[in-house]
Amino acid sequence: xxxxxxxxxxxxxxxxxxPPAAPAPARQAELLNLVRQDCGSCHGLRLEGGLGxxxxxxxxxxxxxxxxxxxxxxxxxxxxxxxWQPFLTEAEADWxxxxxLKGLP
Amino acid sequence: MRYHFLMFPLLFSLFILSGCAxxxxxxxxxxxxxxxxxxxxxxxxxxxNRTRLGQVPGLGxxxxxxxxxxxxxRYAYVFGRDGGLTKVDLxxxxxxxxxxxxxxxxGGAISQDGRLVAVANYTPGGVKIxxxxxxxxxxxxxxxxxAGKPSKVVGLVDAPGNRFVFSLYDGGEIWLAELRDxxxxxxxxxxxxxxxxYDAMITADGRYYVAGLFGEDGLVLLDLWHPDDxxxxxxxxxxxxxxxxxxxxxxHLEGWAATGSELLxxxxxxxxxxxxxxxxxxxxxxIPVHGQPVFVVARPDNRQVWVNFAFPNNDTVQVIDVxxxxxxxxxxxxxxxxxxxxxxxxxxxxxxxxDDDRVAIYDSETFAKIGELPADxxxxxxxxxxxxxxxx
Numbered sequence: 044x045x046x047x048x049x050x051x052x053x054x055x056x057x058x059x060x061x062p063p064a065a066p067a068p069a070r071q072a073e074l075l076n077l078v079r080q081d082c083g084s085c086h087g088l089r090l091e092g093g094l095g096x097x098x099x100x101x102x103x104x105x106x107x108x109x110x111x112x113x114x115x116x117x118x119x120x121x122x123x124x125x126x127w128q129p130f131l132t133e134a135e136a137d138w139x140x141x142x143x144l145k146g147l148p
Numbered sequence: 149m150r151y152h153f154l155m156f157p158l159l160f161s162l163f164i165l166s167g168c169a170x171x172x173x174x175x176x177x178x179x180x181x182x183x184x185x186x187x188x189x190x191x192x193x194x195x196x197n198r199t200r201l202g203q204v205p206g207l208g209x210x211x212x213x214x215x216x217x218x219x220x221x222r223y224a225y226v227f228g229r230d231g232g233l234t235k236v237d238l239x240x241x242x243x244x245x246x247x248x249x250x251x252x253x254x255g256g257a258i259s260q261d262g263r264l265v266a267v268a269n270y271t272p273g274g275v276k277i278x279x280x281x282x283x284x285x286x287x288x289x290x291x292x293x294x295a296g297k298p299s300k301v302v303g304l305v306d307a308p309g310n311r312f313v314f315s316l317y318d319g320g321e322i323w324l325a326e327l328r329d330x331x332x333x334x335x336x337x338x339x340x341x342x343x344x345x346y347d348a349m350i351t352a353d354g355r356y357y358v359a360g361l362f363g364e365d366g367l368v369l370l371d372l373w374h375p376d377d378x379x380x381x382x383x384x385x386x387x388x389x390x391x392x393x394x395x396x397x398x399x400h401l402e403g404w405a406a407t408g409s410e411l412l413x414x415x416x417x418x419x420x421x422x423x424x425x426x427x428x429x430x431x432x433x434x435i436p437v438h439g440q441p442v443f444v445v446a447r448p449d450n451r452q453v454w455v456n457f458a459f460p461n462n463d464t465v466q467v468i469d470v471x472x473x474x475x476x477x478x479x480x481x482x483x484x485x486x487x488x489x490x491x492x493x494x495x496x497x498x499x500x501x502x503d504d505d506r507v508a509i510y511d512s513e514t515f516a517k518i519g520e521l522p523a524d525x526x527x528x529x530x531x532x533x534x535x536x537x538x539x540x
């Protein structure tokens with residue numbers, strides 16, 4: 044919630060109507076590799092789940108993008124999901140959420 | 149003469165039909181498999197000349213894939229994340245048999261007599277047992293815990309007495325399944341062992357089953373010689389209540405190092421390797437290391453232990469000298485080191501470097517890199533001598 048407020052304060056124009064600024068192409072490739080390979084360690088390379096829940100568009104369909112970004116950045120207490128904030132900006136996390144909801148290329 | 153005259157064209161046409169001269173006879177004791185996790189293929193490699201012999205594609209989602217070997221060391225049983233169980237002929241380098249046995253699986257084990265292959269599943273949680281020759285299912289053990297809830301299964305190993313031992317991640321239980329009659333598994337359950345056992349190992353003699361807990365600081369020990377004594381907590385509270393670091397990759401216990409009288413194990417959420425005195429199962433020391441350990445693997449002579457690390461420290465491998473319990477070498481094999489495997493007697497170690505798409509080979513005495521093989525996003529490396537080791 045704090046993260047949402049921060050986002051609203053610092054990026055007042057940012058809503059889900061406007062897609063977040065996409066990372067540079069080289070960084071996009073790094074992020075996709077991170078999602079496939081490192082998230083894939085728990086969520087499966089095809090993101091169909093493992094120790095972690097499935098992250099396919101079908102599985103995420105009902106979830107809000109903001110909540111997904113918060114989970115990526117701050118982890119989920121009481122589960123093995125760690126916070127990825129040390130390695131990602133908020134905009135990058137937003138971009139990853141978009142990619143997951145669309146289905147990874 | 150007439151006989152030879154007739155036989156020659158026949159033999160010649162057989163030769164032509166077979167496409168080429170028959171492959172020379174060879175053994176399989178120096179063979180191994182490198183998992184190419186994203187491509188869903190395996191490489192068949194040999195460790196004598198350190199070459200790649202071939203590739204077998206079509207094995208599905210191989211994230212977290214593992215391999216067991218038939219006791220003749222000819223066939224690899226590959227357990228895929230997507231529930232696929234594939235029997236691969238290492239000599240013909242082709243798939244012998246493949247079944248989709250669940251929606252989501254985590255690993256397997258082969259029985260003492262070599263006749264049964266067991267698979268640990270997440271979805272639906274449980275263990276399925278297959279005939280190792282045909283891959284026909286012979287038993288199904290759903291993992292329903294004491295509270296009646298289904299559970300993911302982890303830490304599946306074989307044990308003497310044609311038994312399998314495994315842990316229920318969600319349920320916090322250890323189950324012992326005896327399969328003298330494969331169709332009628334006899335189960336013995338140990339409940340309330342602790343929160344979230346995430347993996348387990350069995351000592352090389354097949355006596356002690358040790359599960360690591362993710363939800364608590366500690367390990368759980370089951371003495372298979374004295375199962376009536378129940379489970380017992382080991383290294384309880386090794387984190388001393390300190391907040392553990394976020395864990396970006398679950399440690400693995402399959403490679404836990406047993407060095408005679410000591411066990412070296414990864415600490416969860418800490419940059420430490422824990423030393424357990426196996427005589428009284430108490431903490432004998434801690435070795436500070438570069439990151440959160442993932443695999444802690446003893447060289448076959450137990451003099452050294454090699455360690456790799458979780459993201460973001462996964463470009464590094466460290467070598468611990470066991471007698472002095474100190475790190476004697478830090479190597480930087482490349483980006484995303486996922487696994488390491490020693491040759492049968494330990495002179496070399498093969499290291500998979502996922503994001504650099506290669507396997508690096510080191511001399512374990514001089515630490516010099518002596519070779520490299522290309523591989524597509526390599527993860528697990530498994531050599532055939534595992535066929536004859538309890539728990540592997």
